[in-house]
Amino acid sequence: MFSKDIGIDLGTANTLVYMKGKGIVMREPSVVAVDVRTDTVLAVGSHAKDMIGRTPGSIVAVRPLKDGVIADFDITATMLKHFIKKAVKSTAFSRPHIVVCIPSGVTEVERRAVEDAARQAGASQVELIEEPMAAAIGAGLPVADPTGSMVVDIGGGTAEVAVISLGDIVTSCSVRVAGDKFDEAIISYVKKKYNLLIGERTAEEIKIAIGSAFPTGSEEDRASVEIKGRNLVDGLPKNVTISAEEVREALSDPLATIVDAIKSTLEKTPPELSADIIDHGIMLTGGGALLRGLDQLVEQETGMPVHVADSPLDCVVDGTGKRLEVTMPSSYYKARR
Ligand SMILES: Nc1ncnc2c1ncn2[C@@H]1O[C@H](COP(=O)(O)OP(=O)(O)OP(=O)(O)O)[C@@H](O)[C@H]1O
Numbered sequence: 630m631f632s633k634d635i636g637i638d639l640g641t642a643n644t645l646v647y648m649k650g651k652g653i654v655m656r657e658p659s660v661v662a663v664d665v666r667t668d669t670v671l672a673v674g675s676h677a678k679d680m681i682g683r684t685p686g687s688i689v690a691v692r693p694l695k696d697g698v699i700a701d702f703d704i705t706a707t708m709l710k711h712f713i714k715k716a717v718k719s720t721a722f723s724r725p726h727i728v729v730c731i732p733s734g735v736t737e738v739e740r741r742a743v744e745d746a747a748r749q750a751g752a753s754q755v756e757l758i759e760e761p762m763a764a765a766i767g768a769g770l771p772v773a774d775p776t777g778s779m780v781v782d783i784g785g786g787t788a789e790v791a792v793i794s795l796g797d798i799v800t801s802c803s804v805r806v807a808g809d810k811f812d813e814a815i816i817s818y819v820k821k822k823y824n825l826l827i828g829e830r831t832a833e834e835i836k837i838a839i840g841s842a843f844p845t846g847s848e849e850d851r852a853s854v855e856i857k858g859r860n861l862v863d864g865l866p867k868n869v870t871i872s873a874e875e876v877r878e879a880l881s882d883p884l885a886t887i888v889d890a891i892k893s894t895l896e897k898t899p900p901e902l903s904a905d906i907i908d909h910g911i912m913l914t915g916g917g918a919l920l921r922g923l924d925q926l927v928e929q930e931t932g933m934p935v936h937v938a939d940s941p942l943d944c945v946v947d948g949t950g951k952r953l954e955v956t957m958p959s960s961y962y963k964a965r966r
Pocket residue numbers: 638639640641642643644697732760782783784785786787788807808809833836837840914915916917918919920921941942945
């Protein structure tokens with residue numbers, strides 16, 4: 630029988646929905662626009678993201694999950710309900726089973742808020758799973774085997790590093806430094822060097838266009854882009870050209886934090902599992918894994934082989950999907966309670 634069971638990657642940057650039997654049915658930015666005068670939600674997802682930095686005083690476009698935690702409870706619940714209702718039109722007779730993957734830094738109270746929101750949106754059963762585990766499953770790592778698999782999931786708010794064996798996390802480390810901090814680093818670099826104020830959207834565009842973690846010796850190392858912002862000296866709009874090398878310099882501090890998290894997790898890993906990681910390498914997932922040269926940087930810093938997952942942005946939601954498609958032991962998805 631056709632089932633509307635869904636898996637959700639409730640990410641700080643993007644929310645993805647996987648429907649059993651269909652695959653990924655929705656990808657939207659985790660953004661909500663609210664009219665503060667009437668306290669009503671005006672837009673959710675990409676429409677709301679387009680409004681960031683461009684709203685009049687009466688409207689705020691917010692990202693309810695920030696730095697890997699739920700910054701605004703009620704808005705997160707509203708957004709989750711909106712996405713669930715959009716993906717699955719549940720009725721009293723077809724209440725879906727929902728698997729939600731949430732950042733591992735969320736508190737017990739926040740977990741309950743997510744569960745309640747999913748139930749209010751029509752879920753009959755709600756299961757919460759840990760992000761690095763979902764990412765590892767989605768990336769196709771042999772998480773159930775008695776062998777060490779290392780995954781590094783770099784999203785918008787958090788970078789999660791985990792070593793998994795026999796269906797459970799053996800050692801892990803989570804830092805609140807990921808894609809958003811890369812954008813912030815670009816903003817402050819441009820401000821310091823050029824006295825130019827740019828917005829979050831522009832910084833993200835620069836990162837995606839010419840950002841890199843390591844010089845790869847290719848033509849792209851010499852790329853540059855023209856950016857527009859507000860001159861901090863006279864307050865007027867201004868253009869400057871920024872090079873790939875400058876962006877790499879801007880990103881070096883947040884990247885060093887992520888590399889340190891990987892190294893400290895490796896230091897805590899039992900020797901047998903370390904040996905497995907030397908053989909199989911480290912798997913990078915999450916949107917941050919798309920940063921050019923990141924695999925080479927991690928490889929140079931750790932001496933381990935490093936692979937980037939096939940579809941890094943989809944790994945977490947694919948992991949929740951595999952949970953719905955296959956019956957696996959619940960120990961795979963041990964939610965931290
Ligand atoms: N080509 C790219 N190069 C560099 N960064 C990218 C690229 N494409 C997307 N990103 C970044 O990836 C991040 C979003 O990744 P992802 O969707 O995996 O995060 P998330 O799951 O929402 O966040 P979290 O895991 O922290 O909850 C954003 O910061 C985005 O700017």
